[in-house]
Each structure stands twice: as structure tokens, then as C-alpha cells.
Amino acid sequence: MLRGCMQDVPLMISSLLDYAATNHPDREIVSRMPDGSIHRYGYADAHDRAKRLAKALLGCGIRPGDRIATLATNSFRHFECFYGVSGIGAVLHTVNPRLFETQIDYIVTHAEDRVLFVDLPYMELAERIAPKLACVERWVVMCDRPGLPATSLPGAVSYEDFLHEDSDGFDWPEFDERSASSLCYTSGTTGHPKGVLYSHRSTLLHAMHAAQPSVLGISPAESLLVIAPMYHANAWSTPYLAPMTGAKLILPGIDMSARNLHELLTQEKATFACAVPTVWTTLLQYVEENGFDLGGLTRAAIAGVAVPPAMIQHLLTRYGVSVLQFWGMTEMSPIATISTPIPAIAHLAETERLDILCKQGRIAYGVKLKIVNQNEERQPRDGKSFGDIRGKGPWIADGYFKGEGGNALDEEGWLPTGDVGFMDPYGYLKLTDRTKDVIKSGGEWVSSIDLENAAISHPAVQEAAVVGVFHPKWDERPLLILTLRPQARLSKDEILDHLRARVAKWWLPDDVVVVDKLPYTATGKIRKADLRHEYRYYLHPQTP
Numbered sequence: 001m002l003r004g005c006m007q008d009v010p011l012m013i014s015s016l017l018d019y020a021a022t023n024h025p026d027r028e029i030v031s032r033m034p035d036g037s038i039h040r041y042g043y044a045d046a047h048d049r050a051k052r053l054a055k056a057l058l059g060c061g062i063r064p065g066d067r068i069a070t071l072a073t074n075s076f077r078h079f080e081c082f083y084g085v086s087g088i089g090a091v092l093h094t095v096n097p098r099l100f101e102t103q104i105d106y107i108v109t110h111a112e113d114r115v116l117f118v119d120l121p122y123m124e125l126a127e128r129i130a131p132k133l134a135c136v137e138r139w140v141v142m143c144d145r146p147g148l149p150a151t152s153l154p155g156a157v158s159y160e161d162f163l164h165e166d167s168d169g170f171d172w173p174e175f176d177e178r179s180a181s182s183l184c185y186t187s188g189t190t191g192h193p194k195g196v197l198y199s200h201r202s203t204l205l206h207a208m209h210a211a212q213p214s215v216l217g218i219s220p221a222e223s224l225l226v227i228a229p230m231y232h233a234n235a236w237s238t239p240y241l242a243p244m245t246g247a248k249l250i251l252p253g254i255d256m257s258a259r260n261l262h263e264l265l266t267q268e269k270a271t272f273a274c275a276v277p278t279v280w281t282t283l284l285q286y287v288e289e290n291g292f293d294l295g296g297l298t299r300a301a302i303a304g305v306a307v308p309p310a311m312i313q314h315l316l317t318r319y320g321v322s323v324l325q326f327w328g329m330t331e332m333s334p335i336a337t338i339s340t341p342i343p344a345i346a347h348l349a350e351t352e353r354l355d356i357l358c359k360q361g362r363i364a365y366g367v368k369l370k371i372v373n374q375n376e377e378r379q380p381r382d383g384k385s386f387g388d389i390r391g392k393g394p395w396i397a398d399g400y401f402k403g404e405g406g407n408a409l410d411e412e413g414w415l416p417t418g419d420v421g422f423m424d425p426y427g428y429l430k431l432t433d434r435t436k437d438v439i440k441s442g443g444e445w446v447s448s449i450d451l452e453n454a455a456i457s458h459p460a461v462q463e464a465a466v467v468g469v470f471h472p473k474w475d476e477r478p479l480l481i482l483t484l485r486p487q488a489r490l491s492k493d494e495i496l497d498h499l500r501a502r503v504a505k506w507w508l509p510d511d512v513v514v515v516d517k518l519p520y521t522a523t524g525k526i527r528k529a530d531l532r533h534e535y536r537y538y539l540h541p542q543t544p
Helices: 014-023 043-059 076-084 101-111 120-132 200-211 238-245 258-267 277-289 309-319 350-357 448-456 492-500 528-535
Strands: 028-032 038-042 067-071 091-094 115-118 138-141 180-185 195-199 223-226 248-251 272-275 299-302 322-328 335-338 361-363 368-372 387-392 415-423 428-434 439-441 444-446 461-471 475-484 511-514
Touching (some): 014 043, 014 200, 014 238, 028 076, 028 258, 038 043, 043 076, 067 076, 067 101, 076 115, 076 238, 076 248, 101 120, 101 195, 115 120, 120 138, 195 200, 200 238, 200 335, 223 238, 223 258, 238 248, 272 277, 277 299, 277 309, 277 461, 299 309, 309 322, 309 350, 322 361, 368 415, 428 448, 439 461, 439 475, 448 475, 448 492, 461 528, 475 528, 492 511
Parallel strands (some): 067 091, 091 180, 115 138, 223 248, 223 272, 272 299, 299 322, 475 511
Antiparallel strands (some): 028 038, 180 195, 322 335, 335 361, 361 428, 368 387, 387 415, 415 428, 439 444, 461 475
């Protein structure tokens, strides 16, 4: 083999903040603090403080490979942890504070976290679980000394006191780019959460991938309102791609109210925002009830669950906001496909083009996908042949931390995603369901996602969930569960009439249930498993 004459420089996460501090030193990071005030500083300040954090961690005995946990909101201090921890070869473990306490106990213990950084809004949670976390040696509260409350956390210090030394004389170390950098646990509905362990190499490659025009298209002119939590798949790579591109970063803190998000969006002149569909539903309701607009927002990344086409069309036609729906998972860092337009669909009629862009999107360079049927046969890109979706690529997991769950890949080295879908001739992926959510009725499959999207297109419907419930003849039949918009009324016959024009006759739900609210997971997904359990025998209650 003839080697190229190129420098062999490892891909280090710390290099992102080095770059931003040198080339975009004054570009702002803006944070809403727990007391409602605004904190703002530039990338040069963040770089200096991340180095001080790194120096403090080394000073208390943290070594490469040690896990450091956070229970934190989207804030400037949490952002510093992404660099101060990973930059020394330690592993940043972002804990989802919305998980059940028993799950948090499990994942912190399973990860063997040595230090836990806790944000003020999660102090009570931390105090309740601390006695069970024998592995945690040091508690750091993300505040200054005057803001440190009285606490039962053993030896707790404020973040600012922890950063007592300056950064003079500290240089980021270099090491193998395949070293672990961060750890995110999946929040599955069954069994214990499993840890996805990212590397410096995978993280930088994914950030480069996410920033390119065919994906999120982030430039130095962009102002990013990051509503997606930093504990959820590293906030969709935004803590990395913002300094990589020199974009402004806007972090909303603990207050996820529509009022706070709208205020930050307009006052900080956000051009790009990312959040799950439920956040957009609430924000749009607030905006329309008060006669507001969305300021200078031009694009929105929406993911987590399939985005209703009605929401995509509404954001575009009423507010001029283009939606970039993407699909992926924690194991994919998380972006695998995204609904960016291509020249081949430009000539299509508007409705046909919108139908394509409402799909989960095209594969960007770096990711490979295959779709296989029940016989493991690959399916063509014909817009109808669906099956299980599997992925492969340099930022896709090949297993789980500590080998949990056994071998995660199939015989050819592809990761099963648990999603079902098809690819159209233009290369756009369409999800039809989660493998566990697809409704099997009379030997045929009913897509719960398509039914939900059809229901949400009715102006009275706020949210929709479709689950399969027991039927003695057909095995399963779809049940539609709805929440309605404020003051809206909707009869069963009205919603079924609405659906008749949009789905196959045999897909029509056997019944419709209106509820006050739907159950959600800690990552903003509807708890379909809970609904299936609750309504399993709804149509035939006499069945034991």
C-alpha cells in the first residue's frame, strides 16, 4: 500500500472550540438562566472556561475513559461540559432528568459516573437519588457561590468554585480519535436503557455531515435556537456544529414554555430552531392565540417522531418557515436522512413536491440504509416495497456500552433500527411505522403513522395516536385516540368522514376516543405501549 503524504492529525472535539475561539471569538452563546435573566458571552470566553473545567477535572483525579455525568438544562455551563470533559479524554454522560428515578439510578450506576454536575432546577431530584449513587465521588452544582443552596449533596461545590484555577499553561491533549467522547442512554419502553458510546471521530464526522448544505446547511450567519435537549442525542449535534460553523447559539434553559421560546426566538433573532413536534404544536398555538409571528425564523429542524404534514405545510404557508424533517436515532448520532429538496423534484406540482418533502428524507453522504422484508430480501426503491430499515456508517453504533443487549448488528454488520418503511424512486425514505407499532389486520399491515397524519390534518385535532387493539376475527384493528384543540368539538362521524377521503376504507379506525392528554416518554414520544395495554380489549371487553 502506498500511503499518502498527508498530516495525520486526530479528530478531536476540543479542536471545534479552538477553531471558534480563534475565528469567531465574539459570536454569542445566549442562555436563559433559572431566575429568568439572560447570560451571554462569546466563543473565546467559552473556550477559556472549558479549559478551566478540564484543568479542574484533571486536578481531582479524572483520567481518560472516566465517566462524568450531567443533570442539566441547555445552558452555557452545560455547553462548557461538552468540551471540558471530552477534551481531556473523559466521557460526558448526559443524563435525561425526565426519566424515572429508578432508571436514573440504574444508568448513573451502570456508567460508573465519578462526578455529577447538577443544574439548579434538578437539585431536589439529585438529593433524592444521591444516597443510591455510591459511584459518584463529587457533586458540582451549576451555579456561582452565592447561588449555591443549602443541600444534602455530600461535599457539593458550586461550578464557579470548581473552576477556581485559570487556564494558563493548559493545552488540550491529543489521543486516539476513536476514544470514547460521550455517552447517551436510550430510553426504551422495555428493559433497562442501553448506553450509546460515541467517539471523537464519530462525533466530528457527524457534525461535518450535519452542517453541510444537503443536511442542516448551517453557516456563520445562522442563529440557532436549540430547544432539543442537550441530553437527547447531544441536542442533534448542535453543541458541535455551532462552533464548527461560527453560528450563534441560543439556549432556553429550564423554561420550555411557549412564551419563553417565542421571546428568545424573536429577541435574539433566531433564524433556525430545532425541537420535537409537540413543542412546535404548543408554540404555534401560543403564537396564533396572541397574534404573533415567528420573527426572522426561516428554517426548523423537527424530529423525534414523524412530523405531521399539516404542520409542515402550516409553517411554510403561514410563516414562511421551511421544515427540515429528519429521521434517525440515538444510535445514529442521530441524523440518518433529512428532507432537503433536490433538483429532480423541482418540476413537480406543488402538492406532489410537498408530499415528497413531508417524508423522512434522503440519505446524506456517510450513511447507508437497506430495507429488508421478512425473508431478509432487500427491497427496491419503488415507493411501495416496505420492510425493516437497517443502517451502517461511521457515526452509527456497532453495539452498546458494556456489551448490553448482546450483538446489536445483523449478519452483514447492519444495525436494525426498529422502524418500518420504504424508499421512493427519488431516494426519499417514508416511515410507515415502528416495527412494534405496526397494526396487523387480517394479514395486512396498517400504518399508524399515516392514520395519525390524516387525523391531525383535521383543524379540530391537536394530537393523534393510533394503536392496534384486539379483534377476534382480524387479530388487530386500529383505534384512534385524540386530543382536541382548545374549545374544539369533534364527533366520531366527523373525523371518520374526514379520514374516508384520505385512507383506504379497511384502514378506518373501528372507534375513536377523545382524551384530555396523551402519555409521553421522556424524549417527547407518545407512549404507544401504555396505550396498547390500556386499550387492548377496548373493542371486545368480554375477552379476558
